[in-house]
Amino acid sequence: xxxxxxxxxxxxxxxxxxxxxxxxxxxxxxxxxxxxxxxxxxxxxxxxxxxxxxxxxxxxxxxxxxxxxxxxxxxxxxxxxxxxxxxxxxxxxxxxxxxxxxxxxxxxxxxxxxxxxxxxxxxxxxxxxxxxxxxxxxxxxxxxxxxxxxxxxxxxxxxxxxxxxxxxxxxxxxxxxxxxxxxxxxxxxxxxxxxxxxxxxxxxxxxxxxxxxxxxxxxxxxxxxxxxxxxxxxxxxxxxxxxxxxxxxxxxxxxxxxxxxxxxxxxxxxxxxxxxxxxxxxxxxxxxxxxxxxxxxxxxxxxxxxxxxxxxxxxxxxxxxxxxxxxxxxxxxxxxxxxxxxxxxxxxxxxxxxxxxxxxxxxxxxx
Amino acid sequence: xxxxxxxxxxxxxxxxxxxxxxxxxxxxxxxxxxxxxxxxxxxxxxxxxxxxxxxxxxxxxxxxxxxxxxxxxxxxxxxxxxxxxxxxxxxxxxxxxxxxxxxxxxxxxxxxxxxxxxxxxxxxxxxxxxxxxxxxxxxxxxxxxxxxxxxxxxxxxxxxxxxxxxxxxxxxxxxxxxxxxxxxxxxxxxxxxxxxxxxxxxxxxxxxxxxxxxxxxxxxxxxxxxxxxxxxxxxxxxxxxxxxxxxxxxxxxxxxxxxxxxxxxxxxxxxxxxxxxxxxxxxxxxxxxxxxxxxxxxxxxxxxxxxxxxxxxxxxxxxxxxxxxxxxxxxxxxxxxxxxxxxxxxxxxxxxxxxxxxxxxxxxxxxxxxxxxxxxxxxxxxxxxxxxxxxxxxx
Numbered sequence: 001x002x003x004x005x006x007x008x009x010x011x012x013x014x015x016x017x018x019x020x021x022x023x024x025x026x027x028x029x030x031x032x033x034x035x036x037x038x039x040x041x042x043x044x045x046x047x048x049x050x051x052x053x054x055x056x057x058x059x060x061x062x063x064x065x066x067x068x069x070x071x072x073x074x075x076x077x078x079x080x081x082x083x084x085x086x087x088x089x090x091x092x093x094x095x096x097x098x099x100x101x102x103x104x105x106x107x108x109x110x111x112x113x114x115x116x117x118x119x120x121x122x123x124x125x126x127x128x129x130x131x132x133x134x135x136x137x138x139x140x141x142x143x144x145x146x147x148x149x150x151x152x153x154x155x156x157x158x159x160x161x162x163x164x165x166x167x168x169x170x171x172x173x174x175x176x177x178x179x180x181x182x183x184x185x186x187x188x189x190x191x192x193x194x195x196x197x198x199x200x201x202x203x204x205x206x207x208x209x210x211x212x213x214x215x216x217x218x219x220x221x222x223x224x225x226x227x228x229x230x231x232x233x234x235x236x237x238x239x240x241x242x243x244x245x246x247x248x249x250x251x252x253x254x255x256x257x258x259x260x261x262x263x264x265x266x267x268x269x270x271x272x273x274x275x276x277x278x279x280x281x282x283x284x285x286x287x288x289x290x291x292x293x294x295x296x297x298x299x300x301x302x303x304x305x306x307x308x309x310x311x312x313x314x315x316x317x318x319x320x321x322x323x324x325x326x327x328x329x330x331x332x333x334x335x336x337x338x339x340x341x342x343x344x345x346x347x348x349x350x351x352x353x354x355x356x357x358x359x360x361x362x363x364x365x366x367x
Numbered sequence: 368x369x370x371x372x373x374x375x376x377x378x379x380x381x382x383x384x385x386x387x388x389x390x391x392x393x394x395x396x397x398x399x400x401x402x403x404x405x406x407x408x409x410x411x412x413x414x415x416x417x418x419x420x421x422x423x424x425x426x427x428x429x430x431x432x433x434x435x436x437x438x439x440x441x442x443x444x445x446x447x448x449x450x451x452x453x454x455x456x457x458x459x460x461x462x463x464x465x466x467x468x469x470x471x472x473x474x475x476x477x478x479x480x481x482x483x484x485x486x487x488x489x490x491x492x493x494x495x496x497x498x499x500x501x502x503x504x505x506x507x508x509x510x511x512x513x514x515x516x517x518x519x520x521x522x523x524x525x526x527x528x529x530x531x532x533x534x535x536x537x538x539x540x541x542x543x544x545x546x547x548x549x550x551x552x553x554x555x556x557x558x559x560x561x562x563x564x565x566x567x568x569x570x571x572x573x574x575x576x577x578x579x580x581x582x583x584x585x586x587x588x589x590x591x592x593x594x595x596x597x598x599x600x601x602x603x604x605x606x607x608x609x610x611x612x613x614x615x616x617x618x619x620x621x622x623x624x625x626x627x628x629x630x631x632x633x634x635x636x637x638x639x640x641x642x643x644x645x646x647x648x649x650x651x652x653x654x655x656x657x658x659x660x661x662x663x664x665x666x667x668x669x670x671x672x673x674x675x676x677x678x679x680x681x682x683x684x685x686x687x688x689x690x691x692x693x694x695x696x697x698x699x700x701x702x703x704x705x706x707x708x709x710x711x712x713x714x715x716x717x718x719x720x721x722x723x724x725x726x727x728x729x730x731x732x733x734x735x736x737x738x739x740x741x742x743x744x745x746x747x748x749x750x751x752x753x754x755x756x757x758x759x760x761x762x
Contacts, residue, residue, distance in 0.1 A: 030485075030486070030487035030488075031486060031487055031488055033485060033486070037485070037486045040486055040488075040489055041486055041488050041489070044486075044488045044489055044492055045488065048492075190390075191390045191393065191394050192394075193394040193397060193398055194393075194394060194397060197397070197401065204740065206743075207739060207740040207743040207744070208700070208736045208739045208740060209700035209701065209703040209714070209739055210700075211703045211704065211706065211714055212703065212714060212718065212732060212735050212736050212739065215714070215718055215722075215732055215735075216732050216736070219722070219728040219732065220728050220729060220732055222415070223411070223412045223415045223416065223728065223729065224408045224411055224412055225411055226411055226414075227411075227414060227415055227418060300502075304502075304503075304504040304505070305504070307504040307506045307507060308506060308704070310506070310707070311706060311707055318504065318506060318507055318510070322510065325514070334514050334515045335511075335515045338507060338510060338511045338514075338515055341507055342503045342507055342511075345502065345503055345504055345507065346499070346502045346503055349502035349503075350498060350502045353502065
């Protein structure tokens, strides 16, 4: 009889063939798979080098960073002095400098609320949501506008810069959320009049550009209210933005509502719950969770769209930089100004879109 | 033994607990509230208009406008009416929207496919394009192209030129204009005939394939016909087309077509911005076709090109078209940002200058909004029809 040898310890894996590992293999399989891809890769590398070298040269190597006036910029590169000299104005607008701590406190509060909402480890999300949607706007209003609690009032025409951009976007989204929920419920309603009013309202605002809405808010809204009422320019813009945004919000909410299986509502009805209980306790809490990525996406769109208010004469971040560009002391630095604004918007929007993608992936697990 | 007691006689349900009646009441209340709100707004508006001495109505459309417009596709002079300014603005909006939709589609599809390229560098470059441009406000991009790029171009005398025919300077892009001579109409006739013949050929080919299984390369034949036939007629009729080449005279160019820098900036910004959104839509549409589909097509021994054309693209288009529609609509609406750099679109000419000169805020804004609403409706109707044609026929 032959002896059978049985080896119970596994043999070590042999190393992968040399041709399939290492940087050369990576290059072969990712950049130079065939003649066409090789040519494309070489072209792309050439374009990258040709395009990026002058940009880096201009923006970093040749740039002027330190100084306070135009004289500091003589090297031919980017003049970041222009940004640093005007930085406070770009952030706070014409807010009185001795009162800017109030804006800072609001920024910090806002950051804390967002961190509380967004970081999954922190507890009491419902309380956080209520604080952000109800308490924070009131506190922020008293902090920014003042006029009570011994704080001097700062009229809205002195607001500007990044602060105004954030005010417009946050107020727009917070005010649009409840209206959007009501509109979405109205659109799903079985009552024909309620449904048609909601549909017409939503489709009207979604069909027109934001610019015409802002024009309408600035020239038509004053005609709609009694002559005695004098509306602030910022308030008018906010009303326009809120209506516009609520229609988009309604569509997001509708998407969330449709994602909840019908059985949920039917089960609630079988337990004898009325409409508002079914919606408020069963459907909306589940739907709202599904809607968060959509809400973040509409917020990104709104955040970018707030730059349109410069057309009706409000000084948001873009408008205040645009105004600074025509200052005779700082002529000719438009690229620096635009790059700065683009960078600020990009950092905000890119991080928000990454967060929303992360949420979408997280919400898609249960299936 | 007890007999089961009959249920107590049902009293009439009070009307406030009957869902049907309650819904009716609620809706009546809502209508009343709506009418009250409208009435309140209308009466306020009438009071305010009275106080400012503005008369309502569309009579102002027949008054002389008295201002010039830098670009108009139809005849326009300062003696024209305000109604004419509306048309000029509308045409300019449509022009930039059509150009933008075309360019954005091309950029978007190229970049969306490039993002899925097996070439690591190309995929990353396309990804960088998408992430950079869709996260920066469109208005800022328009400003960048207009103030930072096109406004810093040299004056007409130092224009950048391409083959002494195309010139780029601070006043815009000057390109040669085609001038048709008599006889060009036959080339157009040939083009129309070729297109009709191609449609007939494709239909006949499809029927023939269904009946016999044979198929001609109809796509190549019709492409050849559509290009070849007009070309043949064009040459045969003695090339009745000349080019009006722009010439530098004094301080500006004469002849040719001048594309305004405002139009260029708006077109660039709109197509690059919207293209980045379309690229994402195309990418997700192609990725939505499961790999099992491609594998099944390969198992049926379809070639790579046929797999793409007959299996992947039709299914991907179904996912792509609905969001693509809303991107087109966004582009049309975003073209209203023209007003920020002074491109004479509808909002800039009509809701801007005309409104300021006449003070007819309500009529002007309402007309402007109606135009965008109608455009939105038309585009979504067309796309719904297209979508229905492309949709999966479920059995």
